[in-house]
Amino acid sequence: MIDTKLNGPLPAKPSRWPFYLFLLGLFAIVLISAIYIGANPITFIQNSDNMVDLFVRMFPPAWSYIATTTPAMLETIRMALLGTTIGMIFSIPIMFLCARNIFRLRWLVELSRIGLNILRTIPDLLLAAIFAAILGFSPLAGIVALSIFSIGIIAKLSFEAIENIDNGPLESMTAVGANKLQWIAFGVVPQILPHFVSYVLYTFEINIRAAAILGLVGAGGIGVFYDRALGFFAYDQVLALILYTLVVVIIIDLISLKIREKLL
Amino acid sequence: MSQRDQLKKARARKRGKIAIILIGLIAIYVWAISGIEFRGIQETAGPVTKNILKGFISPDWSYVYSPDGEDLIRGLLETLAIAIAGIFLSIILAVPVGLWAAKNLSKSFITSQSGKGVLSFFRTLPDIILALLFIKVVGPGAFAGMLALGIGAMGMLGKLYAEEVEAMDPGPVESIAAVGGNKLQQLAFGVIPQVLPGFISATLYRFEINMRSAATLGLIGAGGVGTALIFAIQGRSWDRVGIILIGIVVVVLIVDLLSSALRKKIT
Numbered sequence: 001m002i003d004t005k006l007n008g009p010l011p012a013k014p015s016r017w018p019f020y021l022f023l024l025g026l027f028a029i030v031l032i033s034a035i036y037i038g039a040n041p042i043t044f045i046q047n048s049d050n051m052v053d054l055f056v057r058m059f060p061p062a063w064s065y066i067a068t069t070t071p072a073m074l075e076t077i078r079m080a081l082l083g084t085t086i087g088m089i090f091s092i093p094i095m096f097l098c099a100r101n102i103f104r105l106r107w108l109v110e111l112s113r114i115g116l117n118i119l120r121t122i123p124d125l126l127l128a129a130i131f132a133a134i135l136g137f138s139p140l141a142g143i144v145a146l147s148i149f150s151i152g153i154i155a156k157l158s159f160e161a162i163e164n165i166d167n168g169p170l171e172s173m174t175a176v177g178a179n180k181l182q183w184i185a186f187g188v189v190p191q192i193l194p195h196f197v198s199y200v201l202y203t204f205e206i207n208i209r210a211a212a213i214l215g216l217v218g219a220g221g222i223g224v225f226y227d228r229a230l231g232f233f234a235y236d237q238v239l240a241l242i243l244y245t246l247v248v249v250i251i252i253d254l255i256s257l258k259i260r261e262k263l264l
Numbered sequence: 265m266s267q268r269d270q271l272k273k274a275r276a277r278k279r280g281k282i283a284i285i286l287i288g289l290i291a292i293y294v295w296a297i298s299g300i301e302f303r304g305i306q307e308t309a310g311p312v313t314k315n316i317l318k319g320f321i322s323p324d325w326s327y328v329y330s331p332d333g334e335d336l337i338r339g340l341l342e343t344l345a346i347a348i349a350g351i352f353l354s355i356i357l358a359v360p361v362g363l364w365a366a367k368n369l370s371k372s373f374i375t376s377q378s379g380k381g382v383l384s385f386f387r388t389l390p391d392i393i394l395a396l397l398f399i400k401v402v403g404p405g406a407f408a409g410m411l412a413l414g415i416g417a418m419g420m421l422g423k424l425y426a427e428e429v430e431a432m433d434p435g436p437v438e439s440i441a442a443v444g445g446n447k448l449q450q451l452a453f454g455v456i457p458q459v460l461p462g463f464i465s466a467t468l469y470r471f472e473i474n475m476r477s478a479a480t481l482g483l484i485g486a487g488g489v490g491t492a493l494i495f496a497i498q499g500r501s502w503d504r505v506g507i508i509l510i511g512i513v514v515v516v517l518i519v520d521l522l523s524s525a526l527r528k529k530i531t
Contacts, residue, residue: 029348030348030349030352032345033344033345033346033348033349033352034345034349034352034410036341036342036345037342037345037346037349037405037406037407037409037410037487038405038406038407039349039406039407039410040407043402043407044401044402044407044411047401047402047403048401050400050401050402051401054397054400054401074299075299075300075301077296078295078296078297078299078300079300081292081293081296082296082297082300085293117517117520118513118517121476121512121513121516121517121520122509122512122513123476123477123479123480124480125392125480125483126479126480126483126490126493126509126512129483129493129494129497130316130497130505130509133312133497133500134309134312134313134316135309136309138301139300139301140300143300209388209390212390213390213392213393216392216396216483216484217483217494226393226396230396230400233400238397242389242393245388246388249388250388
């Protein structure tokens with residue numbers, strides 16, 4: 001007979017020490033990091049009058065600067081649009097290569113995925129800095145950088161969508177003897193098209209934000225003016241630029257959101 | 265009207281709609297392409313590309329570690345430190361604002377909406393612009409970068425935290441209130457245990473973004489490995505550009521892998 005002790009002593013509470021030690025370790029890492037980069041709250045407090053000064057000089061925003069920078073803002077939108085489009089075109093073959101349920105060649109799929117993951121680690125601004133060096137300080141550098149950056153996002157989101165599709169249509173197409181191209185065109189594409197368009201729009205939203213700062217490394221768009229205004233300590237112009245970018249970003253987000261809601 | 269005519273009409277309407285969308289798209293692209301000032305590709309583009317590729321194939325390994333002065337390891341460590349210190353600052357800022365913005369914790373609609381407004385304002389400010397402003401306040405360097413990341417990540421983290429709190433089960437909070445727990449006790453024993461995994465997962469996700477962001481901060485003088493990269497680009501030493509990019513890719517990949525493994529374990 002098994003001896004069950006209902007009224008026996010309570011089991012000992014698990015020790016909380018490992019947890020406390022873990023917290024302490026985390027805190028130590030944060031502290032070491034802060035010391036390593038010379039993050040000193042006192043510097044911040046000492047310089048707080050700088051910050052107050054910066055805020056005071058931001059107001060009132062230089063509204064006239066908006067008219068001056070509108071061509072650059074339109075260029076920013078063009079860059080984002082073209083960058084997203086080129087990225088979209090290139091991500092189509094890549095996303096099929098990365099999806100496990102499309103190609104049976106395991107090594108090819110895994111290799112494409114590793115390639116895509118490496119591509120996704122490079123930040124947009126770094127790409128822009130490199131392409132500005134190759135192609136010169138022009139919007140073209142920004143477009144190329146944004147295209148490559150977009151491939152990473154669109155292909156990643158889309159191949160995950162492809163892997164989640166319903167297998168039924170694919171099986172019936174195989175059953176009636178469709179070839180690979182027909183199989184993709186009529187079995188896969190109709191299922192993922194709304195998702196794909198939605199991801200492209202989402203990437204466009206990200207690219208508008210990215211394009212607005214690419215000018216800082218010489219890759220065209222409105223970012224050039226940030227550099228200029230800050231160089232002249234014209235903080236009222238900086239605030240006007242920030243607000244202008246904010247409004248454009250919000251409007252484009254709203255339009256994109258409306259279209260995406262309709263799609264899905 | 266027969267059913268067939270109706271169907272025909274519906275199809276014609278659909279085609280008309282598609283045509284309008286297509287015409288609109290073509291107009292947008294004509295506007296976009298015609299507006300881009302194409303100044304032609306620099307003559308040096310070919311050789312420079314070749315040199316960059318050569319730099320990737322035979323990177324400057326000697327730059328990885330040098331006992332004195334600037335090297336890649338120090339740059340990457342500084343980037344990591346900026347990302348860590350930055351995420352810590354944004355956690356401290358985002359927890360209160362996130363709780364403020366959560367619908368189910370505040371009594372009035374206005375309270376939570378104002379919190380959400382604050383968060384979305386900070387979300388639209390790019391990290392790089394914040395870094396430029398903080399450089400003006402504390403001077404160029406990693407500290408400015410850390411402050412920029414701390415403030416920049418607050419908007420996104422606060423939003424994710426608020427969503428996590430809104431999705432929680434109200435049961436435990438109500439039972440603590442029923443047995444006479446005060447607001448603080450409700451928070452500590454009802455809310456936090458429920459939302460903690462979600463909070464940690466969101467924080468790790470943002471940390472991955474912070475790593476990428478921290479790598480770019482140096483381009484504008486806010487510390488980290490980006491500083492070395494922009495100097496290498498300006499100095500046309502492509503083998504160094506190659507090794508720096510390889511270093512960034514490796515570190516970001518490692519952080520991504522660790523973080524996603526942790527996130528899978530938590531949720």
